[in-house]
Amino acid sequence: MSDSPATMEHGHSPALRHHFADVEQQRNAASLGMWLFLATEIMFFGGMFCAYLIYRISYFNEFAAGSQSLQLKVGAANTVVLICSSLTVALGVRAAQMGKRRLLVVLLLLTMLFGLTFLGVKAYEWHREYEEHHVPGFGFDAKNLIEEHPKLGIDPQHAQVFYSLYFAMTGMHAIHMIIGVGLFIWLTFMAWRGEYGPEYYTPVENAGLYWHFVDIVWIYLFPLLYLIDRKPLG
């Protein structure tokens, strides 16, 4: 299509598809499509946040005790790691906009490094919860929660609801992170081949939007799961 007379006549950018008026409109359309996908993601995570809200009100003591059993410092450190990865993605999109190929590759690699660090720390936390028998199911045991908070009258079934939501939400978040790292592997390869530049960087921009969205989900998961019930309990 790029050799058609119309294209030659107007001197269009080779990245411009013929059904768009200009590069700006093409970029806005791609970005809008990504935002529509993110809107569905808000509803996807929204269902779990809604379940969390309902059960937190219903089983407040178990949620408070469960929240205190998580390690605040590890969760905060992971939040810092994720914010750093958001910075490297934002700088990566900027590098693509300016056509700095080498910088883009380095920033995408750094993002993956931060993403994998986050997943590693998360795996450490899950392992610790597994060892404490806090994984819902046959091996579940709320003994240490009851010992630590004898006055709260903790019901192990209700504590399981907290850990079910904890594993569902952090697990779904981790799956999104893994998909994100997969996207960045592909993007790094394409960026290294010089596919992206000021004319065309839509995949970098959209993967960036996805990564920032996953970061925002964690920005809410961190206070809801780790922080809200930190003050001394009865």
Added chain:
Amino acid sequence: MSEHILSSKLYYTIWIILMVLTVVTAWIATVDLGPFNTIVALAIATGKALIVTLFFMHVKYTSEKLTKTVIVSALFFFLVLLALSMADYGTRHLM
């Protein structure tokens, strides 16, 4: 959004603000504020989410008005989900 290449200084500033807010929210959670612990934690989280959306996700600079419409309507329907669920559970003595 393509016309505006933001300065890297802005990105670093946003990053520092996000780091400071993370430390503040982790610290203030250990202080007993009564029912306000929840409110403060969620307010800080919303502030962080807002600056990530506006600056890292370039929503402040996009020329496409539909993007903002999509975000606001997605949040609106999420709030409908929460509000109607709470109205249901809150009036049925299930909680």
